[in-house]
Amino acid sequence: MSKNLNIVIAGFGGQGVLFTGKVIAYAGLIDGKEVSWLPSYGPEMRGGTANCSVCVSDVPIGSPLVVTPNAFVAMNLPSFDKFIDDVTPGGVVVVESSLVSKQTDRTDVKAFYVPATKLAEEHELQGLANIILLGKLFKETQFSSFEALEKAVAKCVPPSKQHLLEPNMRAVKLGYSL
Amino acid sequence: MAERFLMKGNEALAEAAIRAGCKHFFGYPITPQTELAAYMSKKMPKIGGTYLQAESEIAAANMVLGAASCGIRAMTSSSSPGISLKTEAISYMAGSDLPCLIINVQRGGPGLGGIQPSQADYWQATKALGHGDFQVIALAPSSVQEMVDLVAKAFELADTYRMPAMILADGMLGQMMEPVEFDDNAEVKKTEKPWATAGHGGKREHNVINSLYMMPQDLENLVNERFARYEVIKQNHQMAEEYLTDDAEIVVVAYGASSRVSHSAVDMARAQGIKAGLIRPITLWPFPTDVLQKAAKTAKAFLTVEMSKGQMVDDVKLAIDCAVPVEFFGRTGGIIPTPDEVLAQIKALAQGGAD
Numbered sequence: 255m256s257k258n259l260n261i262v263i264a265g266f267g268g269q270g271v272l273f274t275g276k277v278i279a280y281a282g283l284i285d286g287k288e289v290s291w292l293p294s295y296g297p298e299m300r301g302g303t304a305n306c307s308v309c310v311s312d313v314p315i316g317s318p319l320v321v322t323p324n325a326f327v328a329m330n331l332p333s334f335d336k337f338i339d340d341v342t343p344g345g346v347v348v349v350e351s352s353l354v355s356k357q358t359d360r361t362d363v364k365a366f367y368v369p370a371t372k373l374a375e376e377h378e379l380q381g382l383a384n385i386i387l388l389g390k391l392f393k394e395t396q397f398s399s400f401e402a403l404e405k406a407v408a409k410c411v412p413p414s415k416q417h418l419l420e421p422n423m424r425a426v427k428l429g430y431s432l
Numbered sequence: 433m434a435e436r437f438l439m440k441g442n443e444a445l446a447e448a449a450i451r452a453g454c455k456h457f458f459g460y461p462i463t464p465q466t467e468l469a470a471y472m473s474k475k476m477p478k479i480g481g482t483y484l485q486a487e488s489e490i491a492a493a494n495m496v497l498g499a500a501s502c503g504i505r506a507m508t509s510s511s512s513p514g515i516s517l518k519t520e521a522i523s524y525m526a527g528s529d530l531p532c533l534i535i536n537v538q539r540g541g542p543g544l545g546g547i548q549p550s551q552a553d554y555w556q557a558t559k560a561l562g563h564g565d566f567q568v569i570a571l572a573p574s575s576v577q578e579m580v581d582l583v584a585k586a587f588e589l590a591d592t593y594r595m596p597a598m599i600l601a602d603g604m605l606g607q608m609m610e611p612v613e614f615d616d617n618a619e620v621k622k623t624e625k626p627w628a629t630a631g632h633g634g635k636r637e638h639n640v641i642n643s644l645y646m647m648p649q650d651l652e653n654l655v656n657e658r659f660a661r662y663e664v665i666k667q668n669h670q671m672a673e674e675y676l677t678d679d680a681e682i683v684v685v686a687y688g689a690s691s692r693v694s695h696s697a698v699d700m701a702r703a704q705g706i707k708a709g710l711i712r713p714i715t716l717w718p719f720p721t722d723v724l725q726k727a728a729k730t731a732k733a734f735l736t737v738e739m740s741k742g743q744m745v746d747d748v749k750l751a752i753d754c755a756v757p758v759e760f761f762g763r764t765g766g767i768i769p770t771p772d773e774v775l776a777q778i779k780a781l782a783q784g785g786a787d
Contacts, residue, residue, distance in 0.1 A: 276609070279438055283611050291438065291609040295464060295547070316696030318608050321770050 258312060259397050260320040262337055264305035265329025265350070270384035273410065274327065275306040277388060280406035281398035282310035290318035303332050310397050325395050327387050328354055329370075346394045348387050366390055368432055374425070382425040389429020436611040441576045441601060442467035444612050445535055446475065448583035449507055453620040454533070455481040456506040458495040460488060463547045464603035465511045465537035489514040493521030493534075500530040501641040503628025505587055509535035511603070512553050513544055515561075522596055523562025527643030529627075529658070531590035533583070534568075535599045537606040540766035548766025549603035549689055554743035557600045558717045565655050567662055569597040569669075570716040572687040576610035582714075584618070589669065591623035593661055600716060602739065604689040604768060665718050672720035673712040674727070676702065680709025682781050683727045685748050686737040687713045689768060694737045697774035706782045716744075721751040728752035733781045737774055738762040 261278060265271045272293050282289040292307040307320035324345040328334035334354045341347055343362040352371035368390050370383035379386065385407075392403055407426060411419045439447070446468045449457070457476055459469040469485070476483035486492035492508045499506035510518060515536045525532055538553050540546035557570045569589050573579040579601060586597040629639045645651035676698060677683060686694040691712040701708035711727060713720050728734075733756055736745045742760040749758045761777040763769045 276438065279609060283436060283438060289438070289611060292604065293607055295603070295607050314695075315610075315692075316699070317693040317768070317771055318610075319604070319693075319768050319770075321772075 259308075259310045259325055259395060260323050261308040261310070261325040261327070261391075261397070262305060262320050262323040262340075263308065263327040263329070264303060264333030264337055265384075267304040269304075269329045270381075271304045271329060272306050274384045274388050275308045277403070277406045277410045278308045278310065278391075278397055280409050281402040284402040284405050285398045287311060287398070288313060288315050290315045292318040303330065303336070305333060305337075325391060325397070327391055329384065329387065330354065331356065346391070348391050348394065350383060350387060352383070364394065366394060366432075368429065370429075373428065377424070377428060379421055379425045379428070382421055385422050385425035386429040389426040390432055391429075392426070393430045393432070434613040434616055436613045438609045439576060439612045440467055440607060440609050441579050442537065442606040443471045444576045444580050445509070445583060445599065445601070445606075446471035447614065448580040449533065449587075450475055450479060450481070451614060451618065451620075452505065452584040452587045453622065454505045454507050454587065455479075456484075456496075456499045456504055457482065458484050458486055458492040458499070458506070458508050460486055460492050460510065460514060462511045462514045464539055464549070464606050465509055465514075465535070467606070468509045468535065468537070489517035490520065493518035496532050496534075497521050497525050497528070497530060500525060500532045501528070501628065502630045503625035505533075505591075507533035507535065509537065511537045511539045512541045512550070515553065515556070519556075519562040522568065523564050523566065524643050525596050526562065526566035526568065527564060528641050529594040530596070530641065531587070531594055532596050533586050533590060533599065534596060535601065538600065538602040540764070546766040547603065549605075549739060549768060550764065550766055551602055551688060551690060551739035552741070552743065552764060553600065554716065554738070554740060557598055558719070558747070561596075561598065566595075566658065567717050568595060569593070569665070570600055571597065572600045572714060572716050573605065574688050574691045574712060576605065576608065577612050578714075579605065580612055580614065584620070588621050588623075589665070591625070593665055594627075595661075600688065602689050603766075669715060670718050670720040670722055671714035672723045673714060674723055675710040675712070677709035677711060677723075677727050679707055679730065680727065681707040681730070681732045682709070682735060682778050683731040683733075684708065684710045684735045684737055684774070684778065685713070685724070685744070686710065687716060687744070690737045690739050690762075693769050693771050694774055696771035697778060700771060700775045701778045701782070704779075706778060708778050708782075713744075719747050719751060724748060724751040728755045731756055733784070734758040735777055735781055736760050737769060737777075739768065740764050
């Protein structure tokens, strides 16, 4: 993969938006890519909308602020509405369709609708809807090697929560299988 | 090579300061700088240092004055409104020839302004970080790795020249994560501080740390001596990165976050056949006049790009003695300019030159 990925992940605070971005950035780092991770910060982190920009690139990253993403994960409706028109033509869009009832009328992007919260409940992966979406994003963009993604998940799950490592990996694989 | 790992700019600044031998941190929380203080609060007790959350920014800066008087590497950090509160103590430290590190993770202003990234404290950092005739060393990193590298540099310069040093960052650099590596074998360069008020054991005359001089001639002599030191710094410590400037007709000048945006814009301009280049000041004071003068010999125009209403643009004009036009483009209030916006400015300048 030589394509440079400029990713926006957006949703409510608490959905794991920033964590998802961190896993992607770490996977890129483990693969030896240039990476950056830039969160939105401030009052919107408390129950409002949160988003983060992640760049994975073969060359040094200029602006870490992604204005026109070529990959976009929308975890709620306000985020979907806010960023969908900014996605570059040919870009990948992964939508949490349990929470976003709309579909885009754009035909120049590759949109995938994943009912991640519903799937998480069905597979006893409560709280890991974001990681299911991550698995789907990985399938559609190959932002890193699978080995790097596994290592990145292991790195990002804190030592005190190692019991969550297995469900996280299961969530990645579930997303990948869709 | 040490392992590269992801770290927020604010946390990287804190870790770098600890590794550079900073033993005492005095702070007060403020967005978007708080992770720095939080990191210090976790780490300082483990290394036998001090993390102290003061009752205000003013108190924190005066505690730095106290610690620095004892010859200890001390620092404080804040964001724009908090830095304004610290300026009294910073002036006193400059007037007492005390080395220290102050970090400003800038946000929008004036007043409480906003909490999004800004570069609107350039004037404050380079012209008047408090009252009186003085400068502070002002360093402007543009990546998380450079934040790490410049912390040790700032402490060393401050110690060598006995003056406060500032790292002028911004909310974007403070909040973003990038890969960093730390040199585990890095040697902490320490300076002897025979002037410190750290106890004399009855073996020498006691030292005095003071910034009050009632006789004008004494004060003038001291300020003159200080400015002679500033000249040495200007001669020896200008730092800037030059990117594609050798044949550049349009030279963009930008530091910190806006230099990253400008770097992308220069690449886009080159892809369209425009001879654009970038000069990125790393030292804002001393201002890197030498590389600007060199570039002015071949450039048709300069463009400063800032997250302010244009605070560095005058320094660029002075550096090149207005030899070629110096234009300005910026966004302010917490808005980061986009590469496309900067590219449009470069293109307009390039077309203007062809007429």
